Amino acid sequence: VEETYIMIKPDGVQRGLVGEIISRFEKKGFKLTGLKLFECPKELAEEHYKDLQSKSFFPNLISYITSGPVVCMAWEGVGVVESARKLIGATNPLNAMPGTIRGDLAVQTGRNVVHGSDSPENGIREIALWFKEGELCKWAPTIDPWLNEIN
Numbered sequence: 156v157e158e159t160y161i162m163i164k165p166d167g168v169q170r171g172l173v174g175e176i177i178s179r180f181e182k183k184g185f186k187l188t189g190l191k192l193f194e195c196p197k198e199l200a201e202e203h204y205k206d207l208q209s210k211s212f213f214p215n216l217i218s219y220i221t222s223g224p225v226v227c228m229a230w231e232g233v234g235v236v237e238s239a240r241k242l243i244g245a246t247n248p249l250n251a252m253p254g255t256i257r258g259d260l261a262v263q264t265g266r267n268v269v270h271g272s273d274s275p276e277n278g279i280r281e282i283a284l285w286f287k288e289g290e291l292c293k294w295a296p297t298i299d300p301w302l303n304e305i306n
């Protein structure tokens with residue numbers, strides 16, 4: 156099954172949006188397999204966003220992500236990577252559709268409250284980067300048959 160790394164960025168934590176954001180993924184029906192509040196070291200932020208190293212906004216992005224605690228999450232489910240990106244909405248919150256997290260809760264690209272992996276490969280890479288072995292729970296929600304016809 157597919158997995159994705161979702162992270163509530165420091166602005167989401169500071170603004171008291173943690174419950175609201177987790178709730179959207181829970182209500183959708185995906186399975187939470189990892190969750191922690193974490194102060195991200197600079198080196199980890201740089202590794203996570205290494206593909207954006209050459210961008211002019213990179214230093215600002217790193218100081219943003221390391222400016223306060225983040226909430227790290229791993230979510231599992233069929234099609235979870237693409238679906239989570241849709242729930243999150245466009246990178247620029249002004250272009251994000253109402254009903255999405257960024258569309259409802261943010262106004263600026265540099266303060267867009269949440270991260271989601273952009274491919275199944277990056278989902279695996281990022282979960283391995285942010286979580287240690289033993290921090291992830293492989294559990295079987297009892298509601299599963301009400302969410303998925305085939306288990």
Ligand code: GTP
Binds near residue numbers: 267270
């Ligand atoms: P993530 O889920 O955080 O990876 O966002 P994304 O996949 O929608 O966008 P992308 O990976 O291209 O950029 C990563 C993050 O860098 C964005 O979410 C923004 O926080 C930040 N970012 C991207 N473009 C800009 C920009 O033009 N200016 C600023 N200040 N930040 C940017």
Ligand code: MG
Binds near residue numbers: 271273
């Ligand atoms: Mg991205």
